[in-house]
Amino acid sequence: MTHTGTPVTVLGLGMMGGALAGAFLRAGHPTTVWNRTAAKADDLVARGATLAASPSAAIAASPLVVVCVSDYDAVTDVLDGPLDGRVVVNLTSGTPTRARALAEEVAGRGGGYLDGGIMAVPDAVGTPDAIIAYSGLRSLHDAHRSTLDILGTCLHLGDDPGLSATHEMATLVLMWGMLDGFLNGVAILGTAGVPPTAYVPIARTAIDTVAGWLPGYARQVEEGVYPADDGTVDTHLSVMAHVIEESESLGVNADLPRLAKALTERAVTAGHGSSGYAALVEQFRQA
Structure with missing residues (x-):
């Protein structure tokens, strides 16, 4: 060479x-x-x-x-x-x-x-x-x-030499959230005999749909205003309760939706029940 x-x-x-x-x-x-x-x-x-x-x-x-x-x-x-x-x-x-x-x-x-x-x-x-x-x-x-x-x-x-590691941490949290959500969904569908491979097309569609929301969410977070464009925090909270109830009845681990529900309840307590889901950023900003 x-x-x-x-x-x-x-x-x-x-x-x-x-x-x-x-x-x-x-x-x-x-x-x-x-x-x-x-x-x-x-x-x-x-x-x-x-x-x-x-x-x-x-x-x-x-x-x-x-x-x-x-x-x-x-x-x-x-x-x-x-x-x-x-x-x-x-x-x-x-x-x-x-x-x-x-x-x-x-x-x-x-x-x-x-x-x-x-x-x-x-x-x-x-x-x-x-x-x-x-x-x-x-x-x-x-x-x-x-x-x-x-x-x-x-x-x-x-x-700032720390920016690369900060971005990596943010991206890892995003990656784990997507993967954990997919695997949790696989576990739920498995109780109905649905194989993981059959879930992939629907999961990809859901991920693509959510990815399309990100620019709007980013603007809302920058402006500090959270309109309920895709449903209120209260609506999300009620659906989370259904997922937890059904998971428990199926014998599937419900830790992930319980965590989502706990954060969402804090957002409601902070006065964001009628806000859009992007309001949860205020919970992630807290220690």
Whole structure:
């Protein structure tokens, strides 16, 4: 392979880290890799990567250092040695607070810092389908944009290094809500002998319908006004009671609708019984 691009180091070669290193190699970047279990680098080395003996040696090899390990404690462990002139791109999941603290530490050691979240499975890395959201100084992002574009479609969220992790948390809550709702629905339908695959077309239609409401809900939340365009909070509350009653009679776990009902009851107590469902944002804003 002919190496023509900016030298890049990848620390961490799990499924995602290996995919990141592979994308850089395919694009012709001299790629140095390190992993605690060195054998995980064998395939990448066979494809042209250089295996470093230590994290510090790997960092010294490249101006751009991409980290994808298990957690922020592991990130701190592998960011060993001087960082003068290096830009660290941390694609490890963590909290906004840890991201900001790590950005300060890297800056104190002479380096630059970008935090990032990968919204894709490993197989999608290196294609436009992989959305990677970055936060940190735009000047750093723009300086390495051509290299980062190799990994997928770049989004720069702002100069605050914690913004990427904040968006990731918000997106994970959304993902779990959809998946839990689908699986809860599968459990209810299973009592009637309906297979999960038969539910998929209706579930997709419901998800698409709700997705169409989001722009309107977002405007309502920004304005702080919650018109009952698709039913009042009181109406939703009565339907939730039906779902809980039927779930209990069927012997199906009712924790999810009970949680929805508890939050909705608080919204009613706060005076939003006649408001639209977007009024529940005020409950999520509270500790």
